[in-house]
Amino acid sequence: MSVKEQLQSIDALRRVVKAHKVRREMRTDANRFVANYAESMSDHACVDYHVLLIVHSLEKGMCSQGLRPFGKKKVRELIDYLKTYSENQKVSTAYEMGVSILLVWKDLFDKHGWQQEDGYKAVNEFLKTIPASFEPVPVGAHEYTLQDATAHRIDDFTTVIKDRHSVREFKRVPLKRDDVLDCVEAARYAPTACNRQMIKILEVTDQAKASKLKDAIMGLGGFDKDAVTLFVVTFDLNAFTFYGERNQGYLNAGLVAMRFADALHFKGIGSCFLQWGNTGAEEAAISKLLNLKDSERIAVVLGAGYYPDCTMVPYSHRKEISEIFIEV
Incomplete structure (x- = not known):
């Protein structure tokens, strides 16, 4: 020994x-x-996230019952952030959402005769600087009915969820680009804290990078490494504003990753979550390999590929409902 x-x-x-x-x-x-995190940054790295946070706050105000003048301080803060964008930054979705929410806010105040309220004049003057060619994006609030919520209901959603299993063998064919993009489209509608959308999904297609990633991640035992495609799910620390959000990145990444995995299953693409249990030094090396920003953290890796005609999977029996659901 x-x-x-x-x-x-x-x-x-x-x-x-x-x-x-x-x-x-x-x-x-x-x-x-x-x-x-956001409070540490003095440059433009966090502006998008600040804008998204305020947009979501104003949207929630528009959903309030017994609507009354609201967001007077928020709109001033939003204008200050929007003014910091340079010409080439104005193409961002966050900028478009920021300007659009001000347009909706102004229209709402016009509708209720609230033009004398604090903040209205500042918003009105700022919007005069926006080119007439600007095309608003959907922001604000809209009615959501029971019919809307149940229009696409599957007869037995639980059965569909139970059909999914983590798999480690795949057909040796490349994933179709349209299939992957459809799944990303589904994943981007997963909820994130205050709609800040700080999650990214990276498909590692470069074989040299994929090889190094396979050497670094844990849990690849039993995988068909030659057939698997690896997706890295990251979160951006720039999005978070205070100590209470220190664990939000992993939560939000988990929500997006699960939505992505369910969408893959719907497309006939199997997947398996590979927990990112690596050291800080190992993460730094992979982050450099993938050209991640200093503020981006790796949350989880998914191995994926089209389901084979037949494969073996664990039963993975689950606890009883009474063991995990508690009324207090």
Whole structure:
């Protein structure tokens, strides 16, 4: 037995070493959050996220029962952010949403005769600077009826969900671009905190990069590595505004990734979640490989490919409802 193996056999020492590694990695996470969350940034890196946050706040105000003048401070903040965009930045979706929500806000105040309210004049003057050719995007509020909610209902949604299994074997054919884009289209409608949309899905098609990623990620045992396509799901720390959101990235990435996986299943594409349990140093190396920003974190990797005609999957029996659902 080697010296290393002898040391690893000492339970108390092994626990101390593991505790040290946990603290080290959590310090790394904390340092990256502090360095990159919105309040730390002084440049334009976070402007899009600030705009999206305010747009969502104004949209919620438009959904209020007993509507009254609202958002007077928010619209001024939004104008200040929109004025910081340079000409080449005005093509962003966030900018378009920001201008569009001001147009909707002004129309709503006009409709209710609230032109004398604080903020109205500032919005009116700002909108005069927007070119007449500007095309608004859908923002604001609209009615959502029971008929809308049930129009595309599947007779037994639970059965469809139960049909999905994590698979590790795939047909050796490339994924069709249209199929992938359809699944991304579904994933982008997953909910994110205040609609800040801080999640990205990267399909790793470069074989050299894919090879290095396969060497780095955990859980590839039993995979047909030659047939699998890897998708990396990331979140952007720039989107978050305070300590209470320190774990939001993983939550939001999980919501988007699950929607993406369900959409893949609908398209006949199998997938398996590969947890990203790597060290900060390993993540830094893969982030550099994938050209990620300093503020982007890797949340999870999906291995995917078209279902084979037949494969073996675990039963993965689930706990009873009574074990996971509790009334308090």
